[in-house]
Amino acid sequence: MVDHPAYPVGLRLSGRRVVVIGGGQVAQRRLPALIAAGADITLVSPSATASVEAMVTAGEIRWERRRYAEGDLAETWYVLIATTDPEANARASAEAERARVWCVRSDDADAATAWTPATGRSEGVTVAVLTAGPQGRDPRRSAAVRDAIVEGLHNGTIAAPHHRTRTPGVALVGGGPGDPDLITVRGRRLLAEADVVIADRLGPRDLLAELPPHVEVIDAAKIPYGRFMAQEAINAALIEHARAGRAVVRLKGGDPYVFGRGMEELEALAEAGIPCTVVPGISSSISVPGAAGIPVTHRGVAHEFTVVSGHVAPEDERSLVDWDALARLRGTLVVLMGVDKIGAIARALVAGGRAPHTPVALIQEGTTASQRRVDATLATVAETVVAEDVRPPAVIVIGEVVEVGARAAAARPTADPVTRCPGRTR
Template sequence: MAEHPAYPVGLRLTGRRTVVLGGGQVAQRRLPALIAAGADILLVSPSATPSVEAMADSGELVWERRRYAEGDLEGAWYALIATSDKAANRTASAEAERGRIWCVRADDADAATALTPATGRSEGVTVAVLTTEVHDRDPRRTAAIRDILVEALGDGTLAVPSVGVRPDEAPRVRPVALVGGGPGDPDLITVRGRRLLAEADVVIADRLGPRDLLAELPPHVEVIDAAKIPYGRYMAQEAINQALIEHARQGKAVVRLKGGDPFVFGRGMEEAQALTAEGLPYTVVPGISSSISVPGAAGIPVTHRGVAHEFTVVSGHMAPEDDRSLVDWAALARLRGTLVILMGVDKIGRIARALVAHGRAPDTPVALIQEGTTAAQRRVDATLATVGETVRTAEVRPPAVIVVGEVVEVGDTAPAAPGTLT
């Protein structure tokens, strides 16, 4: 059997009897995939690792605490032999051969009737790698190839092109992806977000999204600028919603690329509701919020032992005295933790006065981090008493994250600049 390469095949084991002999490390690695496949699993072993025992305790498999006995494989569709008893392994393998049961031998692949490939998953696709060289079965090599393929599929390096439809077919509606692009550094988008970008037909992008990623898109991808520039040009939210709907109805792969996280001051839910109202599916890809990542990139922890046990994120796009504001500034002033203010550069003077008026100390440290995580990042420090004037004299411009609290003075060393190799 070992003279010819294995024939690759996928087994549907849902509800089908599968027998695993041995409860050690091999079983611990292989059992999760068998459980995920819906197999009806019998484990025969006098002992098991704690993880395998937990699978039995949770009802994911049946465990008989004893050694293998001939006849245990009766009725099985698939068997995994992974005991430390070589004689028992040979006997079980012979039983599998007689019963025409596909059998994996952990101790002797050449004597097995089936081989376990190195497998990985990426968004509904299973990658399985088997070596075709029968005399060079190096599991490290197949695992390395598997890892390269899964990573490439996951981060979009290996993009799956869109599949067109025949003229007589109706467009297949795909879920619109509401993708959080992170705080600005293109390396901080999630793996899934990057992959969906690589597969997109249409990208509707915000100004605060990671712009460098747009340069990586293939020429056929339509990029729609949905920038919302403060007091400047912008695409109305209703127009954005309509663009999402129209392109999705055409069967295109649509990505709504937003800065930070789609649901943190990002109107992501408004877009989701608009899609739902039209009967269109959507998926949400969370992003790293600038409220925690930008302070971190500037060397500021939003919480720190003995300094701050809480942090609050608030929008500063409306002044405290504005009747439309939903923020309880008086309550925020009474808190002892960290206050992170987004979209508040032009209102920070009035915000600081409101916080002081309601009890926050005037000398409370404040840090403003402009264009955080990008090559243009800069940090400006002040206090509540001086921040209004500091913003003016230092010419701080949006986008900037404002951090109020003692944590501003915790860090005594600056992190590496964004994009620096360490």
Template sequence: MAEHPAYPVGLRLSGRKVVVLGGGQVAQRRLPALIAAGGDILLVSPTATPSVEAMVDAGELIWEKRPYAEGDLADAWYALIATDDTEANIRASAEGERHRVWCVRADDADAATAWTPATGTSEGVTVAVLTSDAKGRDPRHTAAIRDAVVEGLRDGTLVAPHHRTRTPGVALVGGGPGDPDLITVRGRRLLAEADVVITDHLGPRDLLAELPQGVEVIDAAKLPYGRFMAQEAINSALIEHARQGRSVVRLKGGDPFVYGRGMEEVQALAEAGIPCTVVPGISSSISVPGAAGIPVTHRGVAHEFTVVSGHIAPDDERSLVDWPALARLTGTLVILMGVGTIGKVAETLIAHGKSPDTPVALVQEGTTAAQRRVDATLATVAETVVSAEIKPPAVIVVGEVVTVGPHPAK
């Protein structure tokens, strides 16, 4: 038997009798998959681990507290033989041979009629890895191969396009603060499976180079607007491509719902009857300060943090921000899109009681190779932005947390 490779097959065990002999660590590892497969499981063992007992208590299998006995494999479709009694294992294996029951032997792969592959799942796909013969069996090697394949499927580095089951629609994906490694696993996978990617300048651009050939990449900033506003043109493009039966990813920087106008796109798609999946992203409001060594909260320093948009100055009638209230807070203030208005913001905060000496950090291009941090105070931040030539995108942190790091920037 060892001269021939194993024939791989997927067993459909739902409602069929499965016998497990032995309630130790091997059974503990294998039982969850057998339970998930819907097997009618009989455990025969004098003892069991606490985890196996918990499965019994939950009603997931039946346990007979005794050693193996002739006839236990009768009417079984599949058996896992994993006792610490070699003689019992041999007798059970012989019974399985007589009754044509496929048996896995935990103690002797050569004597088994079936082998358990190293398995993993990702998005409805089960990956099972077997070595070609018993003599060359290396469980660590097969497990490593399994892990590499499953991880590749999950993070999108191993792409197998869907041909029958893929549903056209839009995925609204938060790309994170800039470093391509900080996109979520699900976001990266959806990006790898897309037919069309509509992105903007804040999306992690390095990920676009990894896309398969044939994927259409659309720069949202270059969409022809005509009579449309920019956002309306983006909404129109998302709807148009989805209606053509394509899988569309709208790639945004940070999180789609943190100043990303993501809900506007979700609403437009819903009105058009287009299915939409929202994939949250790591927000720059927390991750960029963290990458620069600044905690937005710290014990004994700041018990809260507030994130605010600075794209509209405090003295603009369109502003919805209660700047006087923010000035009275004792925690951390994180300002996004505020490079152009930080002078007015600082003046307003000081005018309403914030100390001019309050520490401020400006973190430009956070989490990327071009990241730099420049520190100032509320009194000097406007001048610092000009002298240090701070450009968007930059996250501005106001509060004492700026100084608590091990090596605050100068």
């Protein structure tokens, strides 16, 4: 018998009846793609995982709580058989064969009439990979090939330019806290397709080195008490390049809407009639404490956390922060842009009722190779910042969760290579 390769094809299942037999882990993995395809899905199974049951509750699929019975595949276009009962699987597969319904079997691929490829998606492109040879199918290799292709499309290492005319516009992209691996997949893809990148100082700088030579990079850095590009100039540059028909990315640190002036830029673009896409980013207010081993919430310690800008001192008439109210909170306080004002902030919190011995952690250059953590208390943080020469950018965490993280760090024999926590100083 000749071992012919499978014929690849894309099934358009929208509105068409699909039956899934078995509600376990295999169904849990396969159902989301069938739902996304718009299929009319019926699940036949006496039980289901909690995630599958949630799909039923949400109205995404129908569930017949029983075992497979002859006739379940009537008027069906496609069936996935995924039970732990070999006899039921064989009977359902036989019915599919008689009814000429394409059938996938999780227990016996050789007995199936269809195989599920390893699939991935990247901005309108679906990558589907099947591997088969004299030794049989190799799903792990399929997944590895798929991952390599999708990653290449995401980060631009596989050149696949759009050949249809692009609509000029701007993407406000949150680049995350600094580590280039922490930008979102969509943000990285848009960056790879950009003609012009207007970049913040706190954005993931390493990503700029990956851009092709033709990409124009405009420095929009705002250095504390130093050089900066005025917001009006940034807005004007966004509008100018977008009107010239270029794909423009405004690359920001963290998230565009967390002290990033993203809405100001969006409003300027809207007024100019320029379409804008906003891509959220991982905020440093959560990710940097996490990278230093500090959870901003912890059961029995902190049930809330508050993020506040520290660029204006508490006594400054321009301040919009109710520091007395923050002092009365029991949870975690995360201060951004507050290194030079932390002494005044600490005094305001203590005056408002926060205990002087409240732990404080300052994480400088969080998530990057230069990350360092300095610990203090509200009573000592002002002098500690000077003594340890803590400089922006730094995220300041105030609250008992600082000590939770310290206990966990002490329990680890070595530094965590993922969070790159290089240790603590006092």
